[in-house]
Amino acid sequence: MAGWASxxxxxxxxxxxxxxxxTASYLERIKKSKINAYTTVCEGAIEKAQEIDDKGHNGPLxxxxxxxxxxxxxxxxxxxxxxxxxxxxxxxxxAHIVERLKDAGAIILGKTNMDEFAMxxxxxxxxxxxxLNPWDKERVPGGSSGGSAAVxxxxxxxxxxxxxxxxxxxxxxxxxxVVGLKPTYGTISRYGLISYANSLEQIGPLATCVxxxxxxxxxxxxxxxxxxTSVKTEMVYKDALVDDVSGMKIGVPEEYFGEGIDxxxxxxxxxxxxxxxxxxxxxxxxSLPHTSYALAAYYIIAMSEASSNLARFDGxxxxxxxxxxxxxxMASRTRAEGFGPEVKRRILLGTYALSAGYHDKYYxxxxxxxxxxxKDFDIAFKKFDCLMTPTMPxxxxxIGEKVExxxxxxxxxxxxxxxxxxxxxxxxxxxxxxxxxxxxxxxxGKHFDExxxxxxxxxxxxxTDHHTRRPxxxx
Amino acid sequence: xxxxxxxxxxxxxxxxxxxxxxxxxxxxxxxxxxxHNSEPNTHVxxxxxxxxxxxxxxxxxxxxxxxxxxxALNCEIVEQTxxxxxxxxxPDLPKGFQITQYDFPIASNGKVVIDGEDGEHxxxxxxxxxxxxxxxxxxxxxxxxxxxxxxxxxxxGMALIEIVTEPDMRSPKEARRFLDKLRSIMEYLDVFxxxxxxxxxxxxxxxxxxxxxxxxxxxSSHKGVEKAALYEIMRxxxxxxxxxxxxxxxxxFDELRGVTLSMRSKEEEHDYRYFPEPDLVPLxxxxxxPEIIKTLPELPDAKRKRFKTQYGMADMHAKALTSDIxxxxxxxxxxxxxxxxxxxxxxxxxxxxxxNYRDISVDAFKVEDMAEIIRFVSSGNITERSGVEIIRTIxxxxxxxxxxxxxxxxxxxxxxxxxxxxxxxxxxxxxxxxDYLRGKEKSLNFLVGQVMKKTAGRSxxxxxxxxxxxxxxxxxxx
Numbered sequence: 017m018a019g020w021a022s023x024x025x026x027x028x029x030x031x032x033x034x035x036x037x038x039t040a041s042y043l044e045r046i047k048k049s050k051i052n053a054y055t056t057v058c059e060g061a062i063e064k065a066q067e068i069d070d071k072g073h074n075g076p077l078x079x080x081x082x083x084x085x086x087x088x089x090x091x092x093x094x095x096x097x098x099x100x101x102x103x104x105x106x107x108x109x110x111a112h113i114v115e116r117l118k119d120a121g122a123i124i125l126g127k128t129n130m131d132e133f134a135m136x137x138x139x140x141x142x143x144x145x146x147x148l149n150p151w152d153k154e155r156v157p158g159g160s161s162g163g164s165a166a167v168x169x170x171x172x173x174x175x176x177x178x179x180x181x182x183x184x185x186x187x188x189x190x191x192x193x194v195v196g197l198k199p200t201y202g203t204i205s206r207y208g209l210i211s212y213a214n215s216l217e218q219i220g221p222l223a224t225c226v227x228x229x230x231x232x233x234x235x236x237x238x239x240x241x242x243x244x245t246s247v248k249t250e251m252v253y254k255d256a257l258v259d260d261v262s263g264m265k266i267g268v269p270e271e272y273f274g275e276g277i278d279x280x281x282x283x284x285x286x287x288x289x290x291x292x293x294x295x296x297x298x299x300x301x302x303s304l305p306h307t308s309y310a311l312a313a314y315y316i317i318a319m320s321e322a323s324s325n326l327a328r329f330d331g332x333x334x335x336x337x338x339x340x341x342x343x344x345x346m347a348s349r350t351r352a353e354g355f356g357p358e359v360k361r362r363i364l365l366g367t368y369a370l371s372a373g374y375h376d377k378y379y380x381x382x383x384x385x386x387x388x389x390x391k392d393f394d395i396a397f398k399k400f401d402c403l404m405t406p407t408m409p410x411x412x413x414x415i416g417e418k419v420e421x422x423x424x425x426x427x428x429x430x431x432x433x434x435x436x437x438x439x440x441x442x443x444x445x446x447x448x449x450x451x452x453x454x455x456x457x458x459x460x461g462k463h464f465d466e467x468x469x470x471x472x473x474x475x476x477x478x479x480t481d482h483h484t485r486r487p488x489x490x491x
Numbered sequence: 492x493x494x495x496x497x498x499x500x501x502x503x504x505x506x507x508x509x510x511x512x513x514x515x516x517x518x519x520x521x522x523x524x525x526x527h528n529s530e531p532n533t534h535v536x537x538x539x540x541x542x543x544x545x546x547x548x549x550x551x552x553x554x555x556x557x558x559x560x561x562x563a564l565n566c567e568i569v570e571q572t573x574x575x576x577x578x579x580x581x582p583d584l585p586k587g588f589q590i591t592q593y594d595f596p597i598a599s600n601g602k603v604v605i606d607g608e609d610g611e612h613x614x615x616x617x618x619x620x621x622x623x624x625x626x627x628x629x630x631x632x633x634x635x636x637x638x639x640x641x642x643x644x645x646x647x648g649m650a651l652i653e654i655v656t657e658p659d660m661r662s663p664k665e666a667r668r669f670l671d672k673l674r675s676i677m678e679y680l681d682v683f684x685x686x687x688x689x690x691x692x693x694x695x696x697x698x699x700x701x702x703x704x705x706x707x708x709x710x711s712s713h714k715g716v717e718k719a720a721l722y723e724i725m726r727x728x729x730x731x732x733x734x735x736x737x738x739x740x741x742x743x744f745d746e747l748r749g750v751t752l753s754m755r756s757k758e759e760e761h762d763y764r765y766f767p768e769p770d771l772v773p774l775x776x777x778x779x780x781p782e783i784i785k786t787l788p789e790l791p792d793a794k795r796k797r798f799k800t801q802y803g804m805a806d807m808h809a810k811a812l813t814s815d816i817x818x819x820x821x822x823x824x825x826x827x828x829x830x831x832x833x834x835x836x837x838x839x840x841x842x843x844x845x846x847n848y849r850d851i852s853v854d855a856f857k858v859e860d861m862a863e864i865i866r867f868v869s870s871g872n873i874t875e876r877s878g879v880e881i882i883r884t885i886x887x888x889x890x891x892x893x894x895x896x897x898x899x900x901x902x903x904x905x906x907x908x909x910x911x912x913x914x915x916x917x918x919x920x921x922x923x924x925x926d927y928l929r930g931k932e933k934s935l936n937f938l939v940g941q942v943m944k945k946t947a948g949r950s951x952x953x954x955x956x957x958x959x960x961x962x963x964x965x966x967x968x969x
Contacts, residue, residue: 207546211544245770320766324588327588332642334542
């Protein structure tokens, strides 16, 4: 019963059998999993499903199993950010989106593996070890929401929730051949999302199809008074599911097809863009001239914010705690033992970038670059309805291939980070394969114009069959 | 006019943390601020505990309170709020950073007038900014003997306003006067209750003779600031006299021993790595200023002026009556009921003294009781001394003026009783009378004393004396 399925397919199964049986089948499948995509599995999910069977539930996700990234606070369920330092931490509260999902009747199957504190592009920096790509277990699933993408691709959950600070939903969506949306900054409350880089990140849904993305957005998006950066919108995402791109103006920024792009990726993306033309849209090449500075600015801002966000993990109140004769020794040891190397690298770099004497040279300059990057998009969107690019310059790389070379890993984010700097929405969806590995098409929209990119993605999906391919074991 | 020449070149600047404890909730969450009598860690939530994933939401009323404070200190108000993170590690700081204001404080460039060494003296206010209070470290027994450190986060996230002055105070006394004035203003604004523990904490920057400044941290009382400054001035002067050079440093004030002790030199200061708090959005406040100005109450200086003109009282009384808003309000209510001038003397000179002596608030006394006592005295029914006694009795044991007068028999005795006592005294003490008539003035005091004794103190000395003299005049008309 479990496996690659859409929400509506699951609903049929629930109607046919029961929520309990559906949930049980997923838990069974997770048990047999070889991809290490969950950090915590909720055995209690069965009872929740039984409750829905017994009492009934008229929520839009009644009985639908879902997986949640391990950096989103879940009351009574371990939330560790795949870090040793949060080992054993059981939050006393639910994130805003978890409340909404529960209200809608969703059943939380478990927490998904990720790069430690969402810092990475491969899910290899997890304290629990890497998640394997369901399409090729030698390869990474992408990151940092690697677990969330992999469980959907492997049929271990029909839908999942990730978070995207610099591509962390879209990258694994591309590498795992699923759909992933990074909404406009402010669309989904971050209350309960454990911060890595507050000014950049958004929670985002992952699914096997665009329609499920819209369904999830209608549940999790919306104003929350507990997040001062959340915005009031009256959007109905389901309304965007229209198979019609006629007259749509697509911009294709040349900078996103730069050095290091895999030719197969380039071809697949161009094929997709040309296909949009067949569907009635028009495209034109364009330029986002400050793109080449975006990566550096992104990492400085993200690391600076991270260095401060992660200061609270000192062993005093929760999570892992080391020993020491006094507090300072205890806290230092806790952090030395609790954080992995990539997290430490980013804390150190961020601390450096904010230090007196360097603050203006790095942090302040990065903020200026950010403004310029944003302006690039503003200008482009005066002319175009959306922009299309490869999500990732390459297909999924091999596990271990870039572990020793952080810079190479950072470079992989080149096409995703400018979107977070600008705060605009962007979706990644499958647009082809190379050597059996999925390729992701990125569609970028204007601020709060998820409608256009969902419409484009939906139309593409309705007229192609890339999204119907499954990893071998799934077939 | 006398001019204070500040012989030691003393400069004192203050940084005062004032808890906006009249708010119902904390600065960034909905936790109650009413924690003073609660068990530790019961007024906490994911936000003020800094639990992973929690986010701050700015308390709008706290911003209004801060604006009131800024305006009362004659400051300019910033266009829009901007918060920064001040990064440092300490166990009482649950997020590893404090949310505070940095280059855009809510208020700046103000001034406060105090009664200085040589009359009115202006203390410039550099800035006033909002920030959150950390938790509180606690020890079982003394810090040395305690097995460990306990942390109480009830205080964590309380709204503070930090007021920074220019180094305009020229003596410890002026520093204390400034703090008294500040507290008075805060209480007038009804944003602050100074009686609560830890409500006001002061760092004092002190220098002498153009030397470097020394910062004395975390002094918890106005008296403490005065004492610390006195000690520090003496220490720095002696140090310079012995050929030393004062360097920038941070010292700690040992309240018990009344001395300051070095904590660290300024070179060891933290780099706080300030950067804008990404979880809070700017709040435009400039447009709200006119509205807030309308809500400002009459402040101490204005009230003092009005009391003088409206009630015709001395400046000394006006000052004493207006330093505490509660006393001022109490006075005005009493002044509605009885002669305002008499009321000024009674409240400022007598009641306030008795309250201060007992360290209790004017809330403990009823307006009606004060008015009744004044009425009793001015109608001649009781003596002034009895009036004071009634106040003391009410404060110490309770009761109301009329029944205390009855119980204690304080009604002034009939004149014929005094007359009788005078007659008896003169009869019983012929020698003293003779002594007085021979010019020995002291004898009269003896006779007055005797009369008082016979009336059991119910007559006052003035009356007894007058009646004695009358009688003596009649006995020996010369």
